[in-house]
Amino acid sequence: MSAQMPQLIQDSGVPFDLFIQALTEQLDKAQASMAIKARVGRMPLTFAVKDVSIDLRAFVHMVDDDVYLRPAGPGEAEASTIKLALTTITKAMVEENAVDFKAEDPKFNLKEALGDQISDDEQRRLERIGVRTITQLNELKATAGTDVIARLSRMPVNRLQQAMMSAAAPRVTRVERNDQGDRVHLTAPGLRAGRLPLVRANGMSVPVVAAHDGEIVLAPMAMQLGCEAEVDFGDGEFARVHLADGQLGRWEASP
Structure with missing residues (x-):
């Protein structure tokens, strides 16, 4: 890798989610270019991108709670093979499976509402199980209970109880x-x-x-x-x- 890149990227590669985002962003650009050709240039489409399959040889690293990928270089036979397959989906499928970030006022997201009652690491642990707002935390408490949330999020029960006590305040x-x-x-x-x-x-x-x-x-x-x-x-x-x-x-x- 280039010496101008940050040392973390040189050693561990790029975060897996950024790799996926970069890949899909370039596919979106290709789709947008084809749409311009058809709508503005009045040119017939001669091809379309439907499915993309990639076999990526890379090393997988864990940095804190994030997965990093470092592409294998020449002669690095110990690398893992990661098979990726991307296909087309409809707008309805995207909306059905996407997180509703407008479900609650930003003033009441976990960090804003709980402040020092919850750390950045604890917030990430809750987000992994789908809890991003105070409302979601209270709803999950009512249906599953504190012990279940603590086990799924791998948070100490006493820390979770403190956070949930604050979340339940009017x-x-x-x-x-x-x-x-x-x-x-x-x-x-x-x-x-x-x-x-x-x-x-x-x-x-x-x-x-x-x-x-x-x-x-x-x-x-x-x-x-x-x-x-x-x-x-x-x-x-x-x-x-x-x-x-x-x-x-x-x-x-x-x-």
């Missing part, structure tokens, strides 16, 4: 202001069926006008907006959260 998802009064929407995984939480802010009660499916809607006075609210779910479950858009609450011991 958070403000939307603030509506209109002539009929202000409304603050909170997600509240700790909400129990048939029981409304008691909410106070700025020394006064905040009316709860709706509660369903783990979400509560508050009707605060103008002087309470932006203030820190106390949310008492009962049975010792007590949290604080500022009544402002995008705010994530925190659990506290019941007073």
Whole structure:
């Protein structure tokens, strides 16, 4: 490899995902060029790229949690043979199998919401099992339980419990202001069926006008907006959260 390349690439090669991305990007360019010939140049297509098969001789390395490929050079007979086959798929197939990155507001992705409660390595461990947002973490906890998540993600149970405790705290998802009064929407995984939480802010009660499916809607006075609210779910479950858009609450011991 060229001496101008970073030492990591010279020693270990390129990350496997970047190799695949570079390969598919060049195929996309070829497809785009053929489309221009047909639509703009009015030239008939004489060929099309349908299937691509590659037998790649390379050395496979693990660097932290990433797989690297270093192509074999002349005389390096110990290299592995990696067989790749690419074929065409439809737009519907792409959308069906792609991750929905718009499922949750960026303010509530794991790192933004949990902060120091989760490290970069722990975030990658959760992402490997498909957990990228606070909502997904809470949903998986409800269906599988903490022990299963810890085993699949290979995270210590106590660290996972701390992260999930923070993830389950109430958070403000939307603030509506209109002539009929202000409304603050909170997600509240700790909400129990048939029981409304008691909410106070700025020394006064905040009316709860709706509660369903783990979400509560508050009707605060103008002087309470932006203030820190106390949310008492009962049975010792007590949290604080500022009544402002995008705010994530925190659990506290019941007073």
